[in-house]
Amino acid sequence: MNIKKLLIGGTLSLVVLALSAVSVFAKGGFNQFGYNYGARIFNGTNASFCASLKAPSNCDGNPYDKVIMKWNAQWDNCNANGYNNPKYCLGAWVDNEYNGKVPNGSGVVWHYKIIWVGSAGASSPYWLAGGYSIWGNYEVIMDQGINSTCSGNVDTGHQFCALATPNGYGAVFAK
Numbered sequence: 001m002n003i004k005k006l007l008i009g010g011t012l013s014l015v016v017l018a019l020s021a022v023s024v025f026a027k028g029g030f031n032q033f034g035y036n037y038g039a040r041i042f043n044g045t046n047a048s049f050c051a052s053l054k055a056p057s058n059c060d061g062n063p064y065d066k067v068i069m070k071w072n073a074q075w076d077n078c079n080a081n082g083y084n085n086p087k088y089c090l091g092a093w094v095d096n097e098y099n100g101k102v103p104n105g106s107g108v109v110w111h112y113k114i115i116w117v118g119s120a121g122a123s124s125p126y127w128l129a130g131g132y133s134i135w136g137n138y139e140v141i142m143d144q145g146i147n148s149t150c151s152g153n154v155d156t157g158h159q160f161c162a163l164a165t166p167n168g169y170g171a172v173f174a175k
Contacts, residue, residue, distance in 0.1 A: 032048075033048045033052035034048045040070060041068070041069065042068065044066075046059075061106060064105045065098055065100040066098070066100075066102055067096070067098055069095065069097075070094070070095045071092075071093065071094040072169075074089065074091040074116075075092040075094055077089070078116055083116075083137045084137055090116065090126065091170075092116035093114065096114070098110045100147070108145065109145050111144055114134060114141070116138055117172075124139075128141050128167070129164060130162060130164040130167075131164040132161075141162065141167055141171070142162060142163055143163075144160045145158070146158050146159070
């Protein structure tokens with residue numbers, strides 16, 4: 001094959017790839033912080049999460065730890081409509097995963113599942129036994145991981161701080 005054709009073909013491929021990437025970003029791909037609002041996912045570090053809030057890079061723990069957050073449309077509806085109306089909030093959930101097993105990371109690996117239950121907390125008809133209240137209107141239905149603790153003392157083993165039963169995002173509808 002002619003080297004000139006190979007170079008032109010390679011350059012053309014890179015241009016097409018670059019234009020495709022620009023097109024994906026323009027249609028709602030990941031922003032500079034790691035958010036893809038169209039897909040309802042964040043994939044970044046604690047530092048990039050903090051940067052999205054215009055906060056110091058360690059605002060949410062070790063800046064090098066990787067973070068993946070996923071949420072559903074109902075979560076967005078609830079946030080947009082005052083956090084306490086079942087019409088907008090019932091079924092809202094967010095999933096947060098932290099990975100500190102990275103260079104310069106904390107070493108902590110943790111996973112949280114959080115659902116909306118309303119301001120009645122444990123008295124809510126949407127409450128699942130085994131969870132705990134967070135942010136006033138939400139329940140952590142799963143809180144587990146390694147190299148951290150539920151009681152204040154660091155433990156290197158696997159721990160569950162919360163495990164609601166049943167444990168799943170649609171569980172409130174099965175009650």
